[in-house]
Amino acid sequence: MNDPAAWECRDHADLAEEWYNHPLRTRNRVLEDENLMLKRLLREQGIGWPGYRGYSKLIPSSSSPRNPALPGLPVEIILKVLSYAMTSSYPIIDPLCKSKKENRTAIENGRSNQIAIHFLATCKAYHTEGTKHLWSNNRFTFTTVQAVKMFSEVDLRYRQLVREANFRIIAKFYDDDNRVHKLSRDHHPMMTKPIRLRVSKRAREPTLARRGFRSYAWFQLVDFLEALLPPHDPNHDLSQPRTRLLPSLENLRIDLVNFAEDMFQFPPAQLHDIASHHLGCSLNQLIVTGLPRDDTGYRTGSELSGLLKDDGLVIDHAPTFVALPRSGLRALSGNHFHSKVIRSMRPLRGIKHHHHDDHPGYFDEFPPAPSDAGTPPYSEFHSCRTIWKRIPKHIDRPHDCNWVLFDRVSGLRWDDIEDEATMFDCFDEDDDEFGGYMVCENCGQQHPGAIPPEDLMDELYDDY
Known part of the structure; x- marks a missing residue:
């Protein structure tokens, strides 16, 4: 063989x-x-x-000793002050790297230092405790692939405290001709006129193989995700799996800037490889802003959903930034987004995806996203077919959320699938009371959107 x-x-x-x-x-x-x-x-x-x-x-000093009359603070108060001193009100952009001015907005360029970093140089105890607060209390925004890779310089015990990250991926364009390329006003409702793209001029080469209008967009997205793979550790135990750059990462936000419609080809095959295999089933929530509203954007969003665990939440938001040709970024207002639950059909018998069929132990190896903390409100539509999720009211305020009910079969919000739910809301002919719902094949109860038997489901799809 x-x-x-x-x-x-x-x-x-x-x-x-x-x-x-x-x-x-x-x-x-x-x-x-x-x-x-x-x-x-x-x-x-x-x-x-x-x-x-x-x-x-270590050297002789004539200075007077510390005044013993000065008051001292309890350790708990000192640690609380240290925590506030190491916490920034805004995301820290490109930690450990020099951030480029053109990759930030005017407001971000005008902000002063948000943390008292010199607190860490006071003594060894403050350095040890303050470093923990620095990496666990803050949110981080990365604008270059190198900034993500440089994060491997942070010790693993601090990297595993990071649970949220933000990738700001600005599409880069190159041309060897003096052509003008613009971003359509349809890119965002806030744009009143087309915006000229930031294009880097390249010298014309004698061969046609390297001429023309080029971009570094989807491959840049792949490079950002590949930077999350395990960095090299010379002391790693080869009998154990290698640890990723951010092993505890749960929520990832990807801001795609200047990704215009009808401008790019389909994403490369490497995107599926990195999103569905190397980093597959690792996130609880994914926010993507600025996806093109065309077949290419739909394909990319489908590939990126491989990053999520079962029952994971993906939010597709309108563009939040636009890169201007001669200045930095301009923020775009609005809160236009679409949310969906990924592969949430796990509790429903007989509904699987290809990973489940190929690997019988899939559920043990890749557990679903944990249920959101808190108690959801009562709904008469909640059943085995639905799932509650906490949705941010605004993506810039990720911790201010509302409870939303989703359909496990389609992954959409329950109030957005009226037609599909009506198709499955079959009445039980044996029920004496008019209007009784069909008995669900999955849970044995009567509820809206009950899952009918497989043979009846085929008939319903044919009739529908």
């Missing part, structure tokens, strides 16, 4: 190791190790240096 053909794919472990062993990064690590060794020798010999926290203790 011949062996099956090998699956052709990129080895992300080798790519991560290659980036980790980049010559410049290797040289910096050698210099850092040498610097730490020299500082340790100085401390052992009792020699201080300017900038060292114990410098004042």
Whole structure:
């Protein structure tokens, strides 16, 4: 018997190791190790240096000791103050990297430092506790792939505290001719006229293979997602699975900027590979803004839904930013979005998707998204066919939510599927009381949208 053909794919472990062993990064690590060794020798010999926290203790000082009459604060109060000092009111853009001005709005460029980062240099205890608050209390926005990769410099014990992230992906365009490309006013209701796209001029080459109008859009989306794959760890135990960049990531927001309609080809096959396989079934909620309203956008949204667990929530929102040609981003107002629950048919017998059939232990290996905290309101339409979800009132306020009832079969909001629900709201002919609903094949109860037997369901679809 011949062996099956090998699956052709990129080895992300080798790519991560290659980036980790980049010559410049290797040289910096050698210099850092040498610097730490020299500082340790100085401390052992009792020699201080300017900038060292114990410098004042190692050299003679004529300054007066601390006034013992100064009041002290309880540890609980100090930790609470430290938590407030390390928490920003706004998302931190490109942590550990220098953010480009053109990737931010005018309001974001005008903001001053939102956290008291120098608090961490006070002492070792404040540095240890404050670092935890810094990475767990804040939201982070990444505007470049390099900014996401640089996050691997953060220790794993802090990276696993991050549960929310925001990718701001700005489509880049290149042309070797002096052509004008515009973003249609139909891109967003707030736009009153077409906007000229930001296009980088390229020198004309003698070959036709590299000429014309080009973009870095869908491949940029793939690169952002691939940056979430496990970074290289030289001390990793090979008998254990490698840990992703953000192992506890639950909610992801992707802002697509200047992704116009009828401008791009279908996304590359790598998007399905990364979204449905390498990172598949890992998120509880996904927000995507700025998807093109064409077949390409629909295909991309379908591929991105592979990131979600069963019962996961996807929100498709209108564009929130537009990149201007000679300045930064301009925010677009409005709260126009469509929400849907992904693969929520798990409790319904006989309704599965291909992963369930191929892998009998799928439910054990990939548990569904957990139920939202809180008690939903009462609804006469709630049954085995429906599921409650908390939906943000505005995507910029993700923790201010309303309860919404969804249909498990279609994934849509229950109040948006009146026609489909009516098709399944069959009356029980054996019920003496007029208007009695059919007995549900799944739960054995009578309720709106009851699942009929398989043979009757086929007849209903044919008649419908």
